[in-house]
Amino acid sequence: MSTTTAVTTLRSRHLLSIADLSAEEIVLLLDTADAMKEIAARPIKKVPTLRGRTIVNLFYEPSTRTRTSFEIAEKRLSADTLSISVATSSVVKGETLVDTALNLEAMQPDMIVMRHASSGAHHLLTRVCKSHVINAGDGMHEHPTQALLDAYTIREKTGRIGGLKVAIVGDLLHSRVLRSDVLLLGKLGAEVWACAPPTLIPPGLDALGVRVTTSVEEAVRDADVVMMLRIQLERMQGNFFPSLREYFNVFGMTRERVRLAKPGAIIMHPGPMNRGVEIASDVADGPASVILEQVTNGVAVRMAVLYLLAGGEDERA
C-alpha cells in the first residue's frame, strides 16, 4: 500500500516532537516504513543504507521494547551502534546531561537516540549537539516513534487513518504516548477520544483537539481503534484512584466493553501491559489485538525515521 506523497525529505534535523512533522512528512515516513518492513521478510535482514554511520542510544530510563527496537532498526540499516544505559555510565558519578552529551559529541556520532525522564531533555540536547537527535521518549512530553508505529499499524490494519474514531483509555496525565498520538492522529484526520478518571486528565487537554470523556463506554462506542495506556502501579499512592481493582472495574478493557466498538475494531497497547488492570488478558490476547504487530512495526518505522533523518541517501558521499 503506497500513496503518492508530496515530500521526499524531512525539514527538521531532529525528531523531538510530532509537532516537528507535517501531515505529508508523516505519510512519507509511513510509506518509507512499508519499504523497510519488506526487508525484515528477507532471509538476510540487512541493507547497507547507513553503513559507516554511528548511532548512540542513550537511555536514561529503563526500556526493553523501544531500545531493542531502535537497535535492531539500526543494525538492519548497517549503522555502527552503541547503547548506553545510565546504570553503567558516568551519570551515576553525577555527570550532567549536557556534559555527557558534549563528551559523546566529541566522538562524532551521527545520531543520538535518547530516552529521558525529564520532559524537554531533548531540546537541551539539541542546544549542545550537532548530531541528529531522536526522541525515544521524554518524561510526560512525547514519544514520537511510538505514535508513528501506532499510525502505521492502524493504517496497515484498516487501510486509512482519516475519519477513524480512535479511543485512548488510561493514564492520560502522565503519558507521553498520548501526547504524540493525539498530535499525529489529529494531523491525519482521525477523531481522537481520550478517556480516564478526572484525576488523570491533564487540564486543557481538549485544546489539543481531542474529545475528552470519563465514560469508557462513550469513548469506545463505535470506535475503529481502542488503545489502552499503561496504569503505573504507583499511581494508587498518589490517590489518583482508590485501587487497581476499582480502576479495572470502571475503566478496564473487557470483552463486554470491546463489543461497544465497531465490528472489526482493533485493540492496541504501547506496552508494557498490566494485565487485569487496564486490559483483560482475553482482550490483550484476543483476535482483535494487534499489540505484538505494533512491536513488529516499530522496527520498520524506526528504520524509516533513521533513514529519512540521515537525509534519505544511501551511504555517505
Add this chain to the structure above:
Amino acid sequence: MKLLLKGGRVVDPARGVDGPADVLIDGDRIAEVGRDLPAGDAVVREVPRGAIVCPGLIDMHVHLREPGQEHKETVATGTAAAVAGGFTSVACMPNTDPVNDSASVTRLIIDRARAAGLARVYPIGAVSRGSKGEQLAEIAELREAGCVAVSDDGRPVASALLMRRVLEYTSMFGMPVIDHCEDPSLKGDGVAHEGPAASRLGLRGIPGIAEELMVERDITIAGITTGRVHIAHLSTAGSLRAVRAGKARGIAVTCEVTPHHFTLTDEVLEGYDTNVKMNPPLREAADVEALIGGLADGSVDVIATDHAPHHHDEKFVEFDKAPFGILGLETAVALTFDRLVHRGHLSTTRAIALLSTNPARVLNVPGGTLAPGTPADITILVPDLEVTIDPARSRSLSRNTPFGGWRLRGGVAATIVGGRVVYVNDEVAGAAALAEPPPAGIAAR
C-alpha cells in the same frame, strides 16, 4: 557638599508632586525641592534631557545569596546590580546558608553592604528557625540587628498556627510578615503553571489554587491579629481577588507583583528554557491581565523583582531539575515603563509609587519621598530611553534572565544613595556629568 540637580521632571508620589523642579541635596539629605532653586554654594548638575528625578527605588524582594551561595551572587554584586537597575535600597530574603535567623547573619549582611557602599540593604529575617516552619526565630533580636520584616521565603509558612503566632508576635514591632504563599500538597513536585501549556509540554503543574488557598488563609488569620501580612510575588487573578476582598474588610494585607508576572505567560514554556522557570510559575493571559488591573487600581501595592540569581551550570540542565528563579534588578524599570506606563496602564506617578513610595511604607524604612530632611536617595530615570537587555553586561554574578535581547523603552540614567552618585549609565547622553568630581575650591564635607 551641596549638589543641585537642575532641569528635571520631579515625580514624588508621596507628596503629589509631578513637574519641572530642581532638587537640592545637602550632604546625605534632601534640602529642598522647587522650581529654579538658586545655586548658592552648591555644585550644579544638569540632569539628562527628558529625565525624571524621583525618590530612590526600593526592591523589597531580592536574594543576595550571601552568606553561603556566593557563586550565584554576593552582597557586593547584588547591590551593584541594584544601583544599575535604579534601586537605592533592597530588602534581602533570609534563605541564605545559613538562614538569616540570627543576629550574626543579619550583621554580616549589613557589614558586607556597608563595605560595598552601593545600595542600602535591609535584611529580612526568618519567621522560623532555619525556616523549617516549626519554632519561631528570635525576631526581637533580628529586629535589633537590623531586620525590617520576617519571611520564610522560598518556603511558605505551612502551619496555620505558626502564621497566627508570627502575625501576633510581630505586631508588637509593627513589622510585616512576608509570605510565599503556596500549599505544599497542591504544589507537589510541580515545575510550571498547571494549564494547557504545561499539559501539552508534559510538565508537572502547580495550580493557581496552591497560591490562592494560602493567600486566603493568611488574610483570614491576619483578620484576627493586629499583625500585617504582605503577600510575596502574587501571581494569579484569584489571589488578587482575595487581597482586594481582604483590603475591603479592613485587614492589614499588602502585596507585590514581579515584572515577569505582569509581562510573561506560560506560553513561553515552549522550548523548555529554564530561564522561564520560576516560583510562582508564569501564569495565563487572564492572570497577567488581572495583575495589570491590580497594579493600575491600587490593589497591588508594590512591584518587587524576586531577583533570584542562579549559576549557569545550575540552570543549564533539564527543565525539571533546574532551580526556580530569575534575575530582576536590572530589568524592572525597563519592563515597568515599557509594559505598563507606555502602554497606558499606569501613570508615571503610580509606577514610581509601586517601585518606591509603597515599598518604603510596607517595610517602614526611610525613603520613598523627596521630602526635605529625608535621605538623599534619588533615582534619575529616562522613560524614553531605548534599551536592549544584554545579560552579558549584567552586574549580577549570574545571567539567568529570559529577557536577553529584548528591546524596551525605559531606563536608568543615574542612581544616588545618601547624596553620593553610585551609578551613572554611560549610554544616556549627559548622565556622565552627574558623576564628575566637584570643581576645585568646593570642599567635600
